[in-house]
Amino acid sequence: MRSLPTIAAVAASLALACSQGGDAAPSLTMPSRAGHAQRWFPIVAGTPHATATCDDCHGAFDTFAKYDCIHCHTGDHADEAALATRHGAVPGFQFASEACYGCHQSGVGVDHAKLFPIVAGTAHATAGCAECHVDPANRRTLGCAGCHDHEQAAMATAHAAVPDYAFDSARCVRCHAEAQVDRVAAHLPFGIASGLKHSGSRAACLTCHPATRADKAWAADFAVKDCLACHGDTETTSHHTQISGYAWATEACIRCHPTGVN
Numbered sequence: 001m002r003s004l005p006t007i008a009a010v011a012a013s014l015a016l017a018c019s020q021g022g023d024a025a026p027s028l029t030m031p032s033r034a035g036h037a038q039r040w041f042p043i044v045a046g047t048p049h050a051t052a053t054c055d056d057c058h059g060a061f062d063t064f065a066k067y068d069c070i071h072c073h074t075g076d077h078a079d080e081a082a083l084a085t086r087h088g089a090v091p092g093f094q095f096a097s098e099a100c101y102g103c104h105q106s107g108v109g110v111d112h113a114k115l116f117p118i119v120a121g122t123a124h125a126t127a128g129c130a131e132c133h134v135d136p137a138n139r140r141t142l143g144c145a146g147c148h149d150h151e152q153a154a155m156a157t158a159h160a161a162v163p164d165y166a167f168d169s170a171r172c173v174r175c176h177a178e179a180q181v182d183r184v185a186a187h188l189p190f191g192i193a194s195g196l197k198h199s200g201s202r203a204a205c206l207t208c209h210p211a212t213r214a215d216k217a218w219a220a221d222f223a224v225k226d227c228l229a230c231h232g233d234t235e236t237t238s239h240h241t242q243i244s245g246y247a248w249a250t251e252a253c254i255r256c257h258p259t260g261v262n
Contacts, residue, residue: 033050060112069096092129123179142173143169146171162184177218189259192260196260196261207226209225226250236248
């Protein structure tokens with residue numbers, strides 16, 4: 001049996017480590033700040049909660065499985081009315097620690113406007129967080145294909161003129177990063193409507209626009225075009241032997257064929 005002085009010394013070291021919130025705590029009783037960030041919540045230097053101690057978040061409970069986001073610090077977080085106002089565009093908002101962690105697992109706020117439009121007046125203004133973000137552990141896992149009236153058969157019909165269409169959430173935001181609906185008939189002056197040279201199987205959106213955006217790495221950059229994936233060098237060059245200044249380059253293709261026809 002351990003002596004009382006030994007137990008007291010261990011308890012004192014644990015209390016000191018917890019109060020300091022540092023990385024020197026015994027590994028069997030408390031994770032380092034880096035370990036805490038990897039497994040649960042970021043509290044390392046440079047993050048908003050870098051100065052938080054164990055008791056700040058867990059002190060009111062007898063288990064570390066419980067935490068308090070509401071009263072552990074001051075400001076808007078402790079003001080239910082203020083938080084409700086800030087989350088006015090978040091259906092189902094709750095003034096509860098579990099709800100805080102569910103949406104802010106990185107410990108920071110979310111400027112959703114930079115990601116996807118959900119403000120009043122947009123198509124997804126009434127969508128709740130959990131409707132689109134179906135995996136609480138990974139906010140990048142989306143549920144576009146099932147969270148609202150995108151019934152698979154109806155979507156297949158609506159995308160009949162899009163040969164690379166797929167009933168897949170990642171593909172949805174790849175082409176509709178701003179929640180926009182681009183019509184085939186509006187793809188002008190370069191026509192891809194039925195009956196035109198680049199219609200049907202030759203109108204694959206992501207074949208002609210393979211690049212992704214700098215601000216949204218998951219979204220197609222429709223400003224960037226690629227003609228060369230379909231029009232090979234040898235064949236295309238053989239058709240332009242009489243064209244002065246010809247170059248096998250997308251920019252040259254678009255400059256001479258802005259409507260997609262000869």
